[in-house]
Amino acid sequence: MGDGIVVARGFADAPRTAVGALLLLILITGCGTGAGSGGSGGGRVSADGPSRSAEQSPPVEVRRDRGPVLRRFPQLGNITGVEWASAPLGSGSSRVPGPTDFRLSGVATLAEADVRRLQAEYHWVPGQASPAVLEVIAPKVPAGTSWQMSEGFTSAVTGDVYTATFGLDPATGVMVFDAVNPTVADGA
Template identity: 35%
Template sequence: MLVLGVMTVLAACTSTSKSTDDGAKVRTDLEPLERRFPALGPLSGAHWLGTALGTDSRVSVPGPTDVRVVGTAQLGTGTVAAITSAPQRIFQLEKPTQLPAELAEFVPKDARWVRSESFDLDMTGGTYSGAFYLDPGMDRVYFDTINPDISASSGP
């Protein structure tokens, strides 16, 4: 029994995990996103990935795993205009980087993304890293976050 236990632990420490390049499934459920990003209001048309980072090596150390939550969603009409009109925020044109291949077909090619570091900070509460790109013309958001905390994501 002890040998079986040791073999199981060794197998767990040396197995490879599937990464997004290995075919992670694009999710469309809204509830996990709306709990993490309530300041964006009701969402629709979401396409997103939740992937564990740092698990693609053959030997991994047990412990906490960082999770990247990245994707796009439709916001309510006028939501982006309301967010970007806040005088304390400066939004500038900026395109998202490191777009996962699985999401490419769901991200509008003609989007005019804008981003504000102060809005990012409001969204994350300073407790996790994240970037939020908004398209005023389509009322869409593209988000790229690491370990988005439900309790900290109170938004502006």
């Protein structure tokens, strides 16, 4: 009879032991599935640190709708055409909720009247090179242009709240823009 009690206690402890072993297994395997860990997360390690897998970051698409650009940069005036893209910065993490920084780059064609207005309202100086943009926008930036930059225009657009670069080619009416976390303008 004493053996029956020991056996019964062994069976009674079995569910707790199994649950504990299962939790330990989940903890151990959960630590090895993130990007760059060598687990099955699909990430890879580079000199810059872990990168996001294709499953985690959607491809950056080039868009042509004017609304989002004009809500952020109403100072551009009448845009007759635009190609732009937005991409999150950094790898982000589902473990740490919160806002994600993003970069917005594009090429806009301005109406002639707005090119003249911008030239009259702001002091423009020759730029060293075209503004850096997202990789998908780079082929859209016209080559061989004489980019003009204006600190006053940049400050008017950003309100000195976020960073951005704007390059204007007055001859073609093309404005190249690149901004990090551009906010929607008041009243837009």
